Amino acid sequence: MKTLTQKKLQHIDEFLIEHYRLYYIDIRAEVVDHIATDIEVELHKGKCYEEAFVLVIAKWDALLKPSSFFFRGIPKFIAQRWTKERLRRGAKASGLGALATVGIGSFFYRFIDLDADILWVLGTLLALYIGIGILYICNRGLMRDIPLHTATGTFLRVEFKQLGWVQSIFVIMPLLNQMKFIPRADGVFAFYFFIGSVMLFYMIHWRIDYQKEQLYQVKWKSI
Missing domain, CATH: 1.10.8 (Helicase, Ruva Protein; domain 3)
Structure with a gap:
């Protein structure tokens, strides 16, 4: 041939x-x-x-041709890959978040009276969301200091932007709950903990992938 x-x-x-x-x-x-x-x-x-x-x-x-949906301007075959990757990463983070929620829920159920010691729950949620905020700031600094110029790097930048919006919404929700704008219900704290855990694991995964992609970028530049 x-x-x-x-x-x-x-x-x-x-x-x-x-x-x-x-x-x-x-x-x-x-x-x-x-x-x-x-x-x-x-x-x-x-x-x-x-x-x-x-x-x-x-x-x-x-x-x-560029995608006109979520990854606007990105070639369609890349956007299709990225959509599958988002689902895979989301499923992995959701699984870990569910395990963490079950674990902390079992601990509270066995050792803590939630009605009498509600501050334990609020303190746990506060620590979780503060940790998410700190990790978000650290990830933003990593992205600023080490810009990536590969397709995966662009995907990670898009993901970071989306994570910022999602995080803002779910950080505000517990505050609205305490201010009575969102009615309380059984399991609402478990829901907040689950969402927070998912975001935390997702951002940890994001950071690991961003650092890994830096090595691939060096590889491509050296060719």
């Missing part, structure tokens, strides 16, 4: 940047590889490079 020259590979690379704004070097390298393989198949069928290039780009066009 015919293989593409370095000049033609560079042409594909530049085309992706110019027409699809695919600036992420890690994802672009993968797309160039797939497109080059498809073009080589067409060349094997007897087509010239220009014909093969047009056919293959037409095939990839729908996937490379």
Whole structure:
């Protein structure tokens, strides 16, 4: 099978940047590889490079167009990956949050009279949300000091922005509850603890991935 020259590979690379704004070097390298393989198949069928290039780009066009939904402006095939990644990360954080909630709930049920010692519950929630706030500030500093220029880095920046909005809403909810704007109900503190635990585990996961992606970025820059 015919293989593409370095000049033609560079042409594909530049085309992706110019027409699809695919600036992420890690994802672009993968797309160039797939497109080059498809073009080589067409060349094997007897087509010239220009014909093969047009056919293959037409095939990839729908996937490379920017998403108009949650990840607006991001190529659709990347947005699809990111959506799956959000679900995977959310499911993992939710599972850990549920385990933490069951664990702390069992401890309170066995050793603490919630009606008489409500301050224990409020203190636990306060400590949890203060910890979330501190971790959020630390993560923001990490993102500011170590900017990432890969597709995963962009995903993590989007995630951080979304986490900020979600965190603000759920930090305010317990305060509204104490001010009687939200009616109390059985299990409401467990709900707050569960949401807080999910956010905490999600942000810990985010920080680990951000630091890991820094190593991959160094790898791509060194190529």
